[in-house]
Amino acid sequence: MTDLSLPNLPGGLPDKRQVAASFSRAAASYDSVAELQRTVGSQLLARLPADCAPARWLDLGCGTGYFSRALGQRFTTGEGLALDIAEGMLNHARPLGGASHFIAGDAERLPLQDASCDLLFSSLAVQWCADFKSVLSEANRVLRPGGVLAFASLCVGTLYELRDSWRQVDGLVHVNRFREFSTYQQLCADSGLKVLSLQSRPHVLHYPDVRSLTHELKALGAHNLNPGRPGGLTGRARIKGLIDAYEQFRQAQGLPATYQVVYAVLEKP
Ligand SMILES: C[S@@+](CC[C@H](N)C(=O)[O-])C[C@H]1O[C@@H](n2cnc3c(N)ncnc32)[C@H](O)[C@@H]1O
Numbered sequence: 001m002t003d004l005s006l007p008n009l010p011g012g013l014p015d016k017r018q019v020a021a022s023f024s025r026a027a028a029s030y031d032s033v034a035e036l037q038r039t040v041g042s043q044l045l046a047r048l049p050a051d052c053a054p055a056r057w058l059d060l061g062c063g064t065g066y067f068s069r070a071l072g073q074r075f076t077t078g079e080g081l082a083l084d085i086a087e088g089m090l091n092h093a094r095p096l097g098g099a100s101h102f103i104a105g106d107a108e109r110l111p112l113q114d115a116s117c118d119l120l121f122s123s124l125a126v127q128w129c130a131d132f133k134s135v136l137s138e139a140n141r142v143l144r145p146g147g148v149l150a151f152a153s154l155c156v157g158t159l160y161e162l163r164d165s166w167r168q169v170d171g172l173v174h175v176n177r178f179r180e181f182s183t184y185q186q187l188c189a190d191s192g193l194k195v196l197s198l199q200s201r202p203h204v205l206h207y208p209d210v211r212s213l214t215h216e217l218k219a220l221g222a223h224n225l226n227p228g229r230p231g232g233l234t235g236r237a238r239i240k241g242l243i244d245a246y247e248q249f250r251q252a253q254g255l256p257a258t259y260q261v262v263y264a265v266l267e268k269p
Pocket of ligand 1: 023024034037067083106108125
């Protein structure tokens, strides 16, 4: 079973090299288990302004490039860029096309010129960025006036059933940390970009058992990578405790896993 362990220590998000390595390892299995990613990215696409017609767009944290291809189909006349920190994801995405250029890079330090893009689209990537303020200031820098940043991310409340179940087992927090929705609101308000919309919406998936959920998180490369997570094997008694605790959440459709999704559309004045 995937160890989603993490002591509840103050501290940042996972080390970037670990994030890149974890997503690179997950590239081959990612698409088969990416139901949430597909739904969220599609909803983000639907939130783009109706008159959005970028001459140059960027898929920020493109992963396997599913939405780079969707953007390429939607904006047939624009030039598309797809960027990710994980080389393994880019190697998977590149042969499938969609964008003209696949670029290894970090959302917190974009390897792009000032005022060079009209649309930054980013679905379920920036929750991995510890310094979201830098992501916003980079977006502000590379967007042309009138350009749009549309992102979907995760906030506190995500995987709360798993977090609470682990807490009942050993009093520790075992799930990746997420920013508060109010932090997204504050950082967006202070970004210099105009907030056109900013909402959080719960999205609940169901699993037959705890093992299916933790396997899926691993296949997505999204299992816990926070600093200070306990290493080594997870004991049988702890796993049984986790399963028993999670069963208390069971619904008719199965075991619920809630994702609290932030959707935002911002415009450069
Ligand atoms: C959950 S996947 C989403 C991929 C894609 N946007 C989708 O919706 O299918 C998150 C992606 O963000 C990338 N990522 C994480 N931190 C990043 C960073 N600082 N800069 C760029 N990409 C990053 C990961 O490598 C991974 O491919």
